[in-house]
Amino acid sequence: MKKNEYGLFTAIGMIVGIVIGSGIFFKSDNILVATGGSISLGVLVFAIAATGIIFGSLTISELASRNSKAGGIITYAEYSYNKSIACAFGWFHTFLYYPTLIAVVSWVSGIYICMLFGIEGTLLIQTLIGLVVIIVLFIVNVLSAKLGGYFQNASTVIKIIPLVLIAFAGLFFGNPGTISPGDVTAMKSVGWIAAIAPIAFSFDGWIISTSIGHEIKNCKRNLPKALIIAPLFILVIYILYFVGISIYVGPETVMSMGDAHVDLAANKIFGPWGAKLVLTFVVISILGTVNGLTMGYTRMPYSLAIRGMFPNSKAVEKVNSNLGMPVVSSVIAFIISLFWLIIHYITQKFGYLPNSDISEISITINYLLYILLYIKVFKMGRKGEIKGIWRGRLNPILAIIGSLIILFGSIGNPLFFIYATICLILLIVAMLFWKYKNKNIV
Numbered sequence: 001m002k003k004n005e006y007g008l009f010t011a012i013g014m015i016v017g018i019v020i021g022s023g024i025f026f027k028s029d030n031i032l033v034a035t036g037g038s039i040s041l042g043v044l045v046f047a048i049a050a051t052g053i054i055f056g057s058l059t060i061s062e063l064a065s066r067n068s069k070a071g072g073i074i075t076y077a078e079y080s081y082n083k084s085i086a087c088a089f090g091w092f093h094t095f096l097y098y099p100t101l102i103a104v105v106s107w108v109s110g111i112y113i114c115m116l117f118g119i120e121g122t123l124l125i126q127t128l129i130g131l132v133v134i135i136v137l138f139i140v141n142v143l144s145a146k147l148g149g150y151f152q153n154a155s156t157v158i159k160i161i162p163l164v165l166i167a168f169a170g171l172f173f174g175n176p177g178t179i180s181p182g183d184v185t186a187m188k189s190v191g192w193i194a195a196i197a198p199i200a201f202s203f204d205g206w207i208i209s210t211s212i213g214h215e216i217k218n219c220k221r222n223l224p225k226a227l228i229i230a231p232l233f234i235l236v237i238y239i240l241y242f243v244g245i246s247i248y249v250g251p252e253t254v255m256s257m258g259d260a261h262v263d264l265a266a267n268k269i270f271g272p273w274g275a276k277l278v279l280t281f282v283v284i285s286i287l288g289t290v291n292g293l294t295m296g297y298t299r300m301p302y303s304l305a306i307r308g309m310f311p312n313s314k315a316v317e318k319v320n321s322n323l324g325m326p327v328v329s330s331v332i333a334f335i336i337s338l339f340w341l342i343i344h345y346i347t348q349k350f351g352y353l354p355n356s357d358i359s360e361i362s363i364t365i366n367y368l369l370y371i372l373l374y375i376k377v378f379k380m381g382r383k384g385e386i387k388g389i390w391r392g393r394l395n396p397i398l399a400i401i402g403s404l405i406i407l408f409g410s411i412g413n414p415l416f417f418i419y420a421t422i423c424l425i426l427l428i429v430a431m432l433f434w435k436y437k438n439k440n441i442v
Contacts, residue, residue: 008222010153015230017156018205018292019053020237020285024163028242029254029261031199037251039179043239049199049409050235052367052402053206057231059377059399060207060370061224062386068219072296073207073373074303080376083438084431087309089369091430094304095336096423097366098297100359101205102290103340106130107348109286116279127345133287134337137294142330143323148295155288162266162281163241169269170244178247196409202238204363205289206231207370208296297337302329309434353415361419364410367403374399 028042035041063076073093078086110129114121141148206227216222245265246254254261266274305316305326320327340358347353374396381392410416 007217008225011216011222011226012230012233013153013156014208014292014295015206015226016234017152017159017288018208018296019203019230019234020156020159020163020289024202024238024241028245029258031242032246032251032255037255039243039246039251042242042246045196046199046235046239046242048405049196050203050231050238050402051398052200052406053203053231054235055395055398055402056367056370056374057206057227058391058395059374061227062377062380062391062395063373064223064227065220072299072303074307074309076373078307080373083307083309084434085372086307087304087434088427088430090300090304090307090309091433092362092366092369092423092427094297094300094310094333096426097359097362098208098293098300098333099337099340100344100357100362102134102293102297102337103130103344104357104359105286105293106133106290106337106341107344109133109283109290112279112283112286116276116283123345123348127341131338131341133290134294134334134341137287137291138298138330138334138337141291141294141298142325142327148291151291152288152295155284155291159281159285159288160237162278163237165269166248166265167237167240167244169265170246170248171240174244174247175250176247178251179243196405200363200367200406200409203231203234204366205292207366208293294333297333298330299326300329301332302326305329308437309430361410361416362423364407364416365420365423367406371400371403374403 031042031045032039035045060076063079067075067079069075074086074090077089107127107130110126110133111121113119113129114126119125137148140151216226245261248268249257249261249265253264257264262278263275266278268274270277301310301316302319304310305313307313310316316328316332317326318328319325344358347358377386378393378396380386381389381396386392
C-alpha cells in the first residue's frame with residue numbers, strides 16, 4: 001500500500017470527525033433529564049464518561065508509538081499477546097463493530113437528509129439514502145485515499161462551527177446563574193448514571209484512526225500525538241457546547257423541548273434560517289463520521305489477510321498498484337456493511353430492538369476488549385519499559401476504570417446479555433479459526 005498518504009491533521013481530523021457526529025447536538029436534553037436539570041452535574045458526568053476515551057487513548061498511544069505495522073488494534077493485540085487474540089480482535093472489528101456502526105450512522109444520515117430537503121422520511125427511504133451514502137463514500141475512499149482524507153478534514157472543520165458558535169453564544173449571552181456548583185450533591189441519587197451510556201456513545205470511534213496508522217506520515221510520532229490531542233479537544237468542545245446551550249436556552253427549556261431545543265437555539269442565533277443551517281451542519285457532521293468509519297474499515301480485512309487471519313487471505317491481501325488500495329478488502333467491507341444495513345432495517349421495521357440498535361452493545365464490548373491492551377501497558381510500566389508512573393501505571397489504571405464505567409452505564413439495557421453473547425460467540429469462532437488454520441499450516 002502507498003505510504004505517507006495522511007498527515008497529523010488528518011489523523012486528528014479522523015478521530016474528531018468520527019467521534020463528533022450528530023449525537024452531541026441532541027443529547028443535551030437527555031443528560032439534563034438524567035441529572036435533574038443540573039448543568040454542573042452534567043459537566044461532571046461528561047468528565048466521568050470521558051475517562052474511557054481520554055486515558056484509553058493515552059494508554060493506546062504507548063502501543064502506537066512502538067508499532068507501525070498495518071492493522072492498528074490487530075497489531076497491538078498481536079504485540080501484546082498472541083495471534084489468536086489478535087485474530088479475535090480483528091474479527092470483532094471486521095464483522096461486528098465497524099459494519100454495525102456504519103449501518104446505523106449511514107441510516108441516521110438518511111433521517112437528517114430527509115429533514116433537510118423536506119422528504120417524507122419513511123424507514124425505507126431513510127435506509128435507501130443511507131445505502132447511497134455508503135456506496136459513494138466507499139467509492140471515494142477506494143479511488144483516492146487522499147480525497148477521503150481531504151473530505152475528512154473539511155467535514156471535521158465544518159462540524160465544529162455550530163458547536164463553537166452555540167457554545168460561545170451561550171457563554172456570552174446566556175444566564176450563568178443557571179449553573180449551580182452545589183448541584184453535584186445530586187450524585188447521592190443514582191439517576192445520573194443513565195447519562196453515561198449516551199455520552200460514552202458520543203465519544204466512541206477514536207480507536208479507528210489506528211487502522212490507517214501505517215499510512216500516516218511519521219506514524220510512530222504523529223499517531224500518538226493524534227491520540228492525545230483529539231480526545232482532549234473533543235472533551236473541551238463537548239463541555240463548552242453543553243454548558244453554552246444549557247445557559248443560553250435554559251435547562252428547563254432544554255428538558256421540556258427535547259431535541260427541538262437545538263432549533264430554538266439556532267433560530268435565536270442565526271435567525272429564521274437557523275434550523276436549516278444547523279441541519280446542514282448536522283448532515284455534514286454525520287457524513288464525516290461515516291467517511292471516517294469507511295476510511296478505517298476498508299483496511300480491516302486486508303490487515304487480517306496479511307497475517308493469514310482471513311478466509312482466502314491471498315486474494316484479500318492484494319493491493320491495487322494504481323490505486324494503492326486493497327480493493328478486494330474494500331469490497332468485502334462494503335458487502336458486510338450492506339448486510340448489517342439490511343439487518344438494521346429489519347430490526348427497526350419490526351421493532352426487534354426497542355429503544356436500541358444493532359451497534360449499541362458492540363461498543364461496550366469493544367471497551368472491555370481494550371482492557372486487555374491496557375493491562376499490557378500496565379505490565380510494561382511495571383517492567384520499566386515505559387518510563388514514568390503516570391504513563392506506565394496511572395494511565396492504564398484510569399483507562400480500565402473508564403471502560404468499567406461504560407460497562408456499568410450500559411448493562412442496564414435489557415438486551416445487553418443477548419448482545420454480549422453474540423459478541424462472545426464471534427470472538428470464540430475467530431480464535432478457533434486461527435487455531436484451525438495455524439494447525440493446518442504446521
